[in-house]
Amino acid sequence: GLQRAPCRYADLHPLWQSELSVSGGTRQSPINIQWRDSVYDPHLKPLKIHYDPTTCLYIWNNGYSFQVEFDDSADKSVIMGGPLENHYRLKQFHFHWGAINEWGSEHMVDSKVYPAELHLVHWNPVTSTSFEEAIMENNGLVVIGVFLKLGAHHAGLQKLVDALPAVKHKDTIVEFDVFDPSCLMPSCPDYWTYDGSLTTPPLTESVTWIIKKTPIEVDQNQLEEFRMLLFTSAGEEEKRMVDNFRPLQPLMNRTVRSSFR
Ligand SMILES: CCCSc1c(F)c(F)c(S(=O)(=O)NC)c(F)c1F
Ligand SMILES: [Zn+2]
Numbered sequence: 001g002l003q004r005a006p007c008r009y010a011d012l013h014p015l016w017q018s019e020l021s022v023s024g025g026t027r028q029s030p031i032n033i034q035w036r037d038s039v040y041d042p043h044l045k046p047l048k049i050h051y052d053p054t055t056c057l058y059i060w061n062n063g064y065s066f067q068v069e070f071d072d073s074a075d076k077s078v079i080m081g082g083p084l085e086n087h088y089r090l091k092q093f094h095f096h097w098g099a100i101n102e103w104g105s106e107h108m109v110d111s112k113v114y115p116a117e118l119h120l121v122h123w124n125p126v127t128s129t130s131f132e133e134a135i136m137e138n139n140g141l142v143v144i145g146v147f148l149k150l151g152a153h154h155a156g157l158q159k160l161v162d163a164l165p166a167v168k169h170k171d172t173i174v175e176f177d178v179f180d181p182s183c184l185m186p187s188c189p190d191y192w193t194y195d196g197s198l199t200t201p202p203l204t205e206s207v208t209w210i211i212k213k214t215p216i217e218v219d220q221n222q223l224e225e226f227r228m229l230l231f232t233s234a235g236e237e238e239k240r241m242v243d244n245f246r247p248l249q250p251l252m253n254r255t256v257r258s259s260f261r
Contacts, residue, residue: 027205028249029196030106033256038192041257046189047082047144047210051090053180059163063170063231064200065094065244068160068179072123072131079122079142082210082259083193088122088142091131093181095119096199097226099242101150106199106245107211109147114215115223116148117245118184135198140206146184151217156183161225169234188214190260199246213260 055071069092070077077090097116098104105117122142123134134140159179166174190213197205229241 025197025203025205025249026252027195027197027254028203029199029207029209030108030246030248031194031196031251031254031256032108032111032248033192033194033211035110038256038258040261041083041259044083044193044257044259045081046259047191048080049182049185050078051180051182052076053178055090056177056179057175058173059160059167059176060173061167061170061229061241063233065096065241066164066167066226066229067092067094068176068181072125075125079144082191083208083257084142086124086126089125090181091121091123093118093120093184095148095226096245097148097223097242098245099227099240101220101223104243104245105147107145107147107209108248109213114147114149116218116226118144118146118148118216120144120146120181120184135202135204135206137206139195139208141198142208142210144185145209145211146186147212147215148218148223149215150220150223153219154184154217154222156180157216157218157222161222164225164229168228169230170232172234184216186212186214186216188212190214190258192256192258194254194256196254197249213258 055077057069059068070090072089072091078087080087096106101115103113105114123131124140128134128140192211196207196209227242231239231241
């Protein structure tokens with residue numbers, strides 16, 4: 001069975017990922033998506049996203065990333081379609097990024113790495129009664145991954161970036177209401193999908209991944225603001241929150257499907 005990994009990743013240096021493995025894991029994330037090995041699946045439907053901006057609650061620094069949390073007490077912000085058999089509720093979104101633009105994303109495409117990656121975390125309210133339960137369920141979670149590349153200023157992201165100084169230190173929180181994460185989605189509908197895991201403790205193999213093919217563009221200043229956050233609490237010796245990504249994991253016996261030819 002899966003060993004529960006220590007879940008206080010705040011006490012673990014970002015290099016912990018390479019040592020920490022889920023014993024017997026056969027579907028770990030992230031992976032390098034080899035475009036030529038992915039299989040077009042004509043049965044994959046378009047992904048349908050309906051986010052209600054008023055379900056946005058707050059932003060907080062959990063000592064590993066910054067997260068925007070949503071009210072998931074009803075089917076208000078949901079995704080469906082794509083590879084999914086039912087709808088999933090949005091619980092939170094967060095990012096992973098590097099110290100410099102040359103690395104930072106968790107997934108790669110043909111070994112190309114991006115400076116950052118957005119994860120929108122959803123859970124299955126049909127098979128689980130709570131997010132916490134869904135984390136332990138096979139396919140209890142769906143995470144949409146969106147690559148960030150250096151380019152034009154992203155006006156939608158800026159509202160989020162402006163709030164970051166208020167959550168500079170670990171375990172700080174700031175109210176953040178009325179935000180629609182759909183503005184962070186690329187307009188291109190194409191995606192890859194595969195069965196994987198959380199990339200942070202407890203690393204459970206409960207995630208249906210949906211990785212968007214097309215990155216969104218953000219500018220240098222916006223990426224630098226991510227890198228001003230701290231892993232550390234107020235009063236502690238400052239450690240910049242950078243390189244909060246897990247190393248690539250073996251594909252093993254998995255096929256990545258694409259929604260596009
Ligand atoms: C105990 C889970 C707390 S919620 C959460 C999270 F905080 C996180 F960071 C990731 S991730 O693995 O890093 N990215 C997909 C998740 F999947 C999550 F569900
Ligand atoms: Zn993540």
